[in-house]
Amino acid sequence: MTDRLRHRYLYTPRQKFFAAVLALLVIGLPLGWAVKTWTTPENRSCAAGVERPQGSDECVGVNGDGFDFRVPELAEVAGLIGRENAALKPDQYATVAVLLPLTSSDPGMRVKVLHELQGAYARQYRANHESNSETPRIRLVLANTGKGNAHWKSTVDRLTAMTGAPHRLRAVTGVATSSTEVRLAVTELTKAGIAVVGTTITADDIANGPGPGHNRFPGLARVSPTNGDEAKALAHFGRVNAAKALLVQDTRTGDHYTDTLKSAFAASLKGAPYEPQLFTSPADPTEEGTTANTFKQITHLICDTRAETVFFAGRHTQLRQFINALGARGCVERPFTILTGDEGSYLGADAKLNRKALKARLTVRYASLAHPDAWRPAPGRPVPATGGSAVAYETFLTDIARAAKEPVPLADGQAIVAYDAMATAVHAIRQATPDGAAHPELADVATQWPQVKGSLRVQGASGWICLDNFGNPYNKAVPIVELAEDGSQRFVAIAWPEGAPPAASCLPPRRG
Structure with a gap:
């Protein structure tokens, strides 16, 4: 059945x-x-012009539509930029890109990136709304090179493809770290004929200058002084006795900021009786590594010297470790002053800094790129007659108030310098635009830098920007900033690489 x-x-x-x-x-x-x-194929797109590279979850590329690269703290300023761009008519603008490691995991870099974007947006808004209807209008795009600038090549390739319509990319600003990756990015951009304005690159070898191979980066300008100029400004300000000074320096090579800073400091310490004290940072200097142990030993050796001033040539993570170690030194009865470059600006936001170290007869001063009190008159501290102005800084304050609902922190100088770099890029774009033309030719923007001086200087919020024939700022104001006992960044005085403010004409002298 x-x-x-x-x-x-x-x-x-x-x-x-x-x-x-x-x-x-x-x-x-x-x-x-x-x-x-x-x-x-897997869809790895994040937004227009942005995608995740193979093996990475970062969103890398170029976008000006308001995309925040999945970094929540950038959402507000990215949205403001997107809305400003959306209001532009298709044939009325030139584009400026801000090239930065937007998705960096380093806390200090994340703060720096945010403040730079806020400064750049503030100047974009002024260019489009407060410049007597000057043209072309300015479109701003964000270009992410990824953590440690690891994806600089793909982002730079995308930028070099944007020089034609509809983007008409005419300048790149940002490029804010003196690293090998940034040096390579600047090389590729300038080789493509794109004008570049560095914000906080200070390495002497990411610059043009006199002598053989002087034009390595045709079209590069900077708004910050070189490490060499920072060191000269510190020396003029501090009047350091080399017999009572020593240098603590990183032995890791290939970091253009550190390499050129230690050379500049060594030149200021000719005749010093002590050899440099050495440490070796990790390949990624934002990592803690084992250098804290080395600094504990170095502080013992410093107590064995007659030194009163210590020049520090290294990145901010190691600087913080060194301050913490020197604050716990055995010879705490002896006062010491640490002098360093602009990486000191990161210390104010560094939660791992031991504030108690600053109460142990330890003074920390650094050459800042900008400071909110530098061009504000105060009792007993008048504003210099040349080299900058209170009016230019007040204009910046009006503009930066538009960049966020909450007040933008200015003590680290990053927003100020980014605003000035954007102002310099806009100046060059508009100076290069022929009468009656809608926008300039690409090649004409990169040739403007030798004329940015004298009465054609940029009235920067950080001080006058008078460029020499090689695109470097001449005798730029260098605010000396002291890390106060509570961790705040206190303005001390303006120092000058040439020992005094520039003449009213602000015309760089002939150099060999």
Whole structure:
């Protein structure tokens, strides 16, 4: 009976057909879906012009539509930039890109990136709304090079493809760290004929200058002084006795900021009786590594010297470790002053800095790139007659108030310098635009830098920007800032690489 039922209901032609259909549904459809999944490329797009590189979850590329690169703290300023760009008519603008490691995981860099974008947006808004209807209008785009600038190449490739319509990219600003990756990025951008305005690159070897191979980066300008100029300004300000000073320096090479800073400091310490104290930072200097142990030993050796001033040539993570170690030194009865470059500006936001160290007869001063009190008159501290102005700084304050609902912190100087770099880029773009033309030719923007001086200087919020023939700021104001006991960044005075403020003409002298 059972066999007869099985034959009747399972082996009829109709049952075989339904069995085949069922098998197809159970096996065939999932198999088809799997084949399609395996053969269809993964969608790694994040937004227009932005995607995740293979092996990375970072969103890398270029965008000006308001995309925040999945970094929540950038959402507000990215949205403001997107709205400003959306209001521009298609044929009325030139584009400026801000090139930064937007997705950096380093806390100090994340703060720096935010403040730089806020400063750049503030100047974009002024260019489009408060500049007597000057043209072209300015479109601002964000260009992410990824953590440690690891994806600089793909982002730079995208930028070099944006020089034609509809983007008409005419300048790149930002490029804010003196690293090998940034040096390579600047090389590629300037090779493509794109004008570049560095914000906080200070390395002497990421610059043009006199002598053989002087034009390594054609079209590069900077608004910050070089490490060499920072060191000269510190020396003029501090009047350091080399007999009572020593240098603590990083032995890791290839970091253009550190390499040029230690050379500049060494030149200021000719005749010093002590050899430099050495440490070696990790390949990624934002990592803690084991250098804290080295600094504990170095502080013992410093106590063995007659030194009163310590020049520090290294990045901010190691600087913080060194301050913490020197604050716990055995010879706490002896006062010490640490002098360093602009990486000291990160200390105010560094939660790992031991504030108690600053109460142990330890003074920390650094050459800042900008400070909110530098061009504000105060009792007993008049504003210099040349080299900058209170009016230019007040204009900046009006503009930066538009960049965020909450007040933008200015003590680290990052927003101020980014605003000035954007102002310099806008100045060059508009100076290069012929009468009656809608926008300038690409090649004409990069040739403007030798004329940015004298009455054609940029009235920067950080001080006058008078460029020499190589695109470097001449005798730029260098605020000397002291890390107060509560961790705040207190303005001390303006120092000058040439020892005094520039003449009213602000014309760089002839150099060999």
